[in-house]
Amino acid sequence: MLKEFRDFILRGNVVDLAVAFVIGAAFVL
DSSP states (O other): OHHHHHHHHHHTOHHHHHHHHHHHHHHHO
């Protein structure tokens, strides 16, 4: 999962990164 997250960052898509961050935060909480 961490590798996929890194690929997201390398892509540079801010919108997708924000969505992934929200989903990740939801899983943590």
